Amino acid sequence: MSDATRTTTYDNLARxxxxxxxxxxxxxxxxxxxxxxxxxxxxxxxxGHGVFRLPQYVERIRAGGMNLRPEFRxxxxxxxxxxxxxxxxxxxxxxxxxxxxAMAKAATTGVAWVxxxxxxxxxxxxxxxxxxxxxxxxxxxxxxxxxxxxPPWGGTExxxxxxxxxxxxxAAERPPIVLDMATTVAAYGKVKTAAQRGxxxxxxxxxxxxxxxxxxxxxxxxxxxxxxxxxxxxxxALVFGILAGTLNGAAFGRDxxxxxxxxxxxxxxxxxxxxxxxxxxxxxxxxxxGIDEVWAEMKSSPLLPGFDEIRLPGEGLARTMAxxxxxxxxxxxxLQARLAALADELGVAPL
Amino acid sequence: MSDATRTTTYDNLARxxxxxxxxxxxxxxxxxxxxxxxxxxxxxxxxGHGVFRLPQYVERIRAGGMNLRPEFRxxxxxxxxxxxxxxxxxxxxxxxxxxxxAMAKAATTGVAWVxxxxxxxxxxxxxxxxxxxxxxxxxxxxxxxxxxxxPPWGGTExxxxxxxxxxxxxAAERPPIVLDMATTVAAYGKVKTAAQRGxxxxxxxxxxxxxxxxxxxxxxxxxxxxxxxxxxxxxxALVFGILAGTLNGAAFGRDxxxxxxxxxxxxxxxxxxxxxxxxxxxxxxxxxxGIDEVWAEMKSSPLLPGFDEIRLPGEGLARTMAxxxxxxxxxxxxLQARLAALADELGVAPL
Numbered sequence: 121m122s123d124a125t126r127t128t129t130y131d132n133l134a135r136x137x138x139x140x141x142x143x144x145x146x147x148x149x150x151x152x153x154x155x156x157x158x159x160x161x162x163x164x165x166x167x168g169h170g171v172f173r174l175p176q177y178v179e180r181i182r183a184g185g186m187n188l189r190p191e192f193r194x195x196x197x198x199x200x201x202x203x204x205x206x207x208x209x210x211x212x213x214x215x216x217x218x219x220x221x222a223m224a225k226a227a228t229t230g231v232a233w234v235x236x237x238x239x240x241x242x243x244x245x246x247x248x249x250x251x252x253x254x255x256x257x258x259x260x261x262x263x264x265x266x267x268x269x270x271p272p273w274g275g276t277e278x279x280x281x282x283x284x285x286x287x288x289x290x291a292a293e294r295p296p297i298v299l300d301m302a303t304t305v306a307a308y309g310k311v312k313t314a315a316q317r318g319x320x321x322x323x324x325x326x327x328x329x330x331x332x333x334x335x336x337x338x339x340x341x342x343x344x345x346x347x348x349x350x351x352x353x354x355x356x357a358l359v360f361g362i363l364a365g366t367l368n369g370a371a372f373g374r375d376x377x378x379x380x381x382x383x384x385x386x387x388x389x390x391x392x393x394x395x396x397x398x399x400x401x402x403x404x405x406x407x408x409x410g411i412d413e414v415w416a417e418m419k420s421s422p423l424l425p426g427f428d429e430i431r432l433p434g435e436g437l438a439r440t441m442a443x444x445x446x447x448x449x450x451x452x453x454x455l456q457a458r459l460a461a462l463a464d465e466l467g468v469a470p471l
Numbered sequence: 472m473s474d475a476t477r478t479t480t481y482d483n484l485a486r487x488x489x490x491x492x493x494x495x496x497x498x499x500x501x502x503x504x505x506x507x508x509x510x511x512x513x514x515x516x517x518x519g520h521g522v523f524r525l526p527q528y529v530e531r532i533r534a535g536g537m538n539l540r541p542e543f544r545x546x547x548x549x550x551x552x553x554x555x556x557x558x559x560x561x562x563x564x565x566x567x568x569x570x571x572x573a574m575a576k577a578a579t580t581g582v583a584w585v586x587x588x589x590x591x592x593x594x595x596x597x598x599x600x601x602x603x604x605x606x607x608x609x610x611x612x613x614x615x616x617x618x619x620x621x622p623p624w625g626g627t628e629x630x631x632x633x634x635x636x637x638x639x640x641x642a643a644e645r646p647p648i649v650l651d652m653a654t655t656v657a658a659y660g661k662v663k664t665a666a667q668r669g670x671x672x673x674x675x676x677x678x679x680x681x682x683x684x685x686x687x688x689x690x691x692x693x694x695x696x697x698x699x700x701x702x703x704x705x706x707x708a709l710v711f712g713i714l715a716g717t718l719n720g721a722a723f724g725r726d727x728x729x730x731x732x733x734x735x736x737x738x739x740x741x742x743x744x745x746x747x748x749x750x751x752x753x754x755x756x757x758x759x760x761g762i763d764e765v766w767a768e769m770k771s772s773p774l775l776p777g778f779d780e781i782r783l784p785g786e787g788l789a790r791t792m793a794x795x796x797x798x799x800x801x802x803x804x805x806l807q808a809r810l811a812a813l814a815d816e817l818g819v820a821p822l
């Protein structure tokens with residue numbers, strides 16, 4: 121990677137991540153799969169969920185907090201459901217396995233719901249929700265977030281995470297509709313970014329322990345994120361946490377391990393994926409043309425003052441993916457330095 | 472019903488609604504089922520979605536806008552999915568049928584997703600999401616709302632409805648967790664209530680066509696509802712509309728008929744229900760005890776200033792149901808007058 125441009129390709133990034141995991145002792149096939157998924161997160165523009173997380177994952181592996189050679193176990197199985205124990209493996213491996221299983225089941229049953237326990241952080245939610253797209257299926261993914269930043273509505277103890285949800289729905293000529301959202305007004309990563317840039321946060325992102333707006337991201341530790349729609353977002357975070365956590369026998373509430381602060385304890389992260397086969401309801405081609413029409417209809421709305429276009433969820437993601445495939449993936453200098461040091465430590469070729 | 476108290480019982484209300492439908496020509500068995508479901512909505516405290524809607528449904532039936540003798544057809548079926556054509560019948564009948572089917576399938580497959588087209592307004596979302604509870608199943612229900620009140624984010628044309636979602640999760644000793652929410656900050660019914668009471672709306676419920684806050688509910692026709700979390704709520708309304716509408720071949724976007732303004736046109740309302748069998752993941756009794764623990768944990772959080780308790784979604788609903796079972800269901804005087812006039816017109820015994 122040239123210092124001048126600081127961009128890299130998807131292939132190069134995937135190779136680098138795989139090499140790093142192999143150097144840690146991960147089997148090569150798993151390492152290549154993990155590298156491809158993490159590099160894909162960067163390609164999608166999910167900068168806080170791709171190679172950015174590699175040093176943290178390596179630190180957890182070295183501290184004994186993650187299993188390099190997990191053996192996934194089927195805990196429960198019905199024709200359209202499964203519960204998988206991820207044996208404390210990397211979340212990407214657990215959830216790509218779970219998603220493959222969900223798609224295989226849904227191809228017959230029409231819909232499948234596969235949950236996982238004893239998993240770990242798996243990167244961006246859209247990564248898994250989008251996998252069923254190429255089989256003309258709709259994907260829905262939910263995770264218990266890997267650190268609690270949200271109190272129950274009216275409270276001050278952070279018992280909930282931002283518990284994200286992602287939906288992916290295929291279109292014909294247009295990009296797929298991909299909604300990937302935290303149940304809080306801002307994801308915690310946005311607060312961190314504002315802090316790094318020395319920016320003030322808008323009112324509505326966070327409040328302090330007295331319930332007053334908190335706009336200085338350097339004071340983020342003194343308050344909490346606000347849920348979307350007030351009690352509604354709290355309700356969504358609660359329900360998603362129960363479905364992805366409690367139902368799967370995974371951590372929820374006080375049991376959630378802050379994966380940033382503690383690299384040793386088993387996180388017992390829970391997630392679930394739903395694959396819904398469009399062909400079980402209608403002709404997939406006709407459906408996808410219908411989604412193109414939804415795109416056109418939404419775009420045709422007159423605009424509010426201050427807006428220059430109507431955007432569909434997933435539009436920015438598709439634009440970013442196309443641009444990064446063409447121009448490469450920019451690695452900011454501080455991350456580049458961290459990855460160079462990591463390469464050095466692990467004795468692998470640098471990015 | 473005595474004028475002094477203006478309360479009635481669930482049984483009396485269900486009987487009255489059934490009599491009204493029978494007088495319109497609905498088969499007695501269907502009328503009794505519809506009466507029970509609509510009265511249950513009132514018992515649940517969903518005052519805008521129970522007997523309050525009866526005059527409107529009767530008007531639609533008389534105008535030829537709803538089919539009194541629908542024959543439900545199975546359009547598509549797999550082991551865990553189905554798509555039902557409701558033949559323009561009352562939504563309550565279509566969706567209770569769909570929910571029964573989903574539960575029967577999920578008992579074997581673990582999960583089932585049943586969609587419906589050519590349905591109609593079906594009352595509160597929680598009514599269907601809660602049906603699977605007694606079989607130790609989790610229910611998830613989504614509908615395309617029966618009138619568009621929401622533009623795409625950044626636009627001014629109301630192409631979307633408040634498209635509600637409901638989740639119901641059983642507990643052991645505690646009430647079930649029931650989250651029933653519109654994807655807008657306020658449901659449109661709240662705006663109507665504020666208008667009736669001559670109250671000002673808080674900023675954040677609605678904006679006008681210039682994007683300015685709209686707080687006078689009498690001016691509601693000059694603006695639109697705001698989605699929860701801005702673009703996030705727009706994304707949820709869009710995705711739910713596609714899953715409940717487009718996927719089922721039901722109306723979505725410009726095709727949605729405003730059921731308040733037009734009682735003649737077929738609405739082609741779409742909904743779907745998911746039944747998820749807890750036993751496919753874990754022991755249901757242990758799971759329900761786990762939900763009791765979630766209740767206790769959330770309740771244990773210290774409080775923000777200005778709050779006197781942490782509430783769980785469904786807590787108010789359970790309290791209301793217990794109170795109304797004990798004390799009866801209050802029918803406000805204006806509604807009482809409308810129902811008395813309706814009874815007179817239809818020649819049925821008054822409430």
